[in-house]
Amino acid sequence: MAYENWSDRPVAYVPATVTESAKIVVAGGFGVGKTTLIGSVSEVTPLRMEEPLTVDSAAVDDLSGTPGKTTTTVGMDFGRLHMAGGQLVLYLFGLPGQLRFQPLWEDLAEGALGCLILADTRNLDACHGALSLLDTRATPYAVAINTFPGAPVYAEAELRQALALDPGTPLTTCDARDRTSCLYALITLMEHLLAHRTAAPQEPPR
Numbered sequence: 664m665a666y667e668n669w670s671d672r673p674v675a676y677v678p679a680t681v682t683e684s685a686k687i688v689v690a691g692g693f694g695v696g697k698t699t700l701i702g703s704v705s706e707v708t709p710l711r712m713e714e715p716l717t718v719d720s721a722a723v724d725d726l727s728g729t730p731g732k733t734t735t736t737v738g739m740d741f742g743r744l745h746m747a748g749g750q751l752v753l754y755l756f757g758l759p760g761q762l763r764f765q766p767l768w769e770d771l772a773e774g775a776l777g778c779l780i781l782a783d784t785r786n787l788d789a790c791h792g793a794l795s796l797l798d799t800r801a802t803p804y805a806v807a808i809n810t811f812p813g814a815p816v817y818a819e820a821e822l823r824q825a826l827a828l829d830p831g832t833p834l835t836t837c838d839a840r841d842r843t844s845c846l847y848a849l850i851t852l853m854e855h856l857l858a859h860r861t862a863a864p865q866e867p868p869r
Contacts, residue, residue, distance in 0.1 A: 680749035687852070688772050689740070689757045690797070691781035692789020696809040696839030697757040698740050700781065703842045704849065705742025705755065739771055746853070753849070758793070772796065777856045778804040779848060781839065784814045787825050794826065803859045805833035805852040 689697045702709050740757030756771050772778070778797055782790045790806075797804050806826060817825075819834060828834060833855045837848040 681745070681752045682750045684752045684754065685776040685853075685856075686754050686756065686774055687849070688775045688778045689755055689781065690772075690778055690790070690793035690804075691758075691809075692783065692786060692793075695781040695783045695789065696811075697781055699839040700779075700809075700837070700845050700848075701740045701742040701755050701757050703840060703845045704744050706745060707743045710739075710741035739767075744849070746850075751853075753853075769796065769800075772800060772802060775802060777852055777859075778802055779852045780804055780806045781809050781837075782806055782822075782826065783809055783811060784817060784822075785811065787822075790826070803856055805835065805848070805855050807848040807851075808834070808836045809839050810836050 689701060691697055698709075739759070740755075742755040742757075744753045744755060745751065746753060756775070758771055759767065778793075780790055780793055780797070794804075806828065808822065822828075823830075823834060826834075833851045835848050835851045837844040839845060
């Protein structure tokens, strides 16, 4: 459809039903599926800052676990999702996976209510950088194992030990390509954040 001028074009605003909003970061190692997950759940066209992988990056980006990967996030991913019957809007920020982007991680994590960390059982060590950052900042998070085809399967206790998770940190699974499973992972995170907020000591009135 053609529009004669910009004022004729429809604009998709946040619905009037929204009463709360939250910034959520999606973190994890290189090639773990962060861009795919945000693309699966976003209700708007996701913003992606990807560039082709080059020969020059071979020395710094380990492609052994992702031989088919041809692009990498060099800035961030962004998507938007409504939950709770349209009353809650989540702004999703995907962090680049490489450790060299850690200063950017810190900037993007500023003001986040919580984080969903994606992990790959073929390389669990890849998400330790994000885990350390969130622990340092005391940002609550949940971990979702992205179930890549053919990836090894471990018992929950083994995964918790390998990732050094506290008993209260949620651990779930998802398929980053599947919208429903990704929504369940985000719901798991939001339930944890709600419980975390409820349990937090209240400041005394001044």
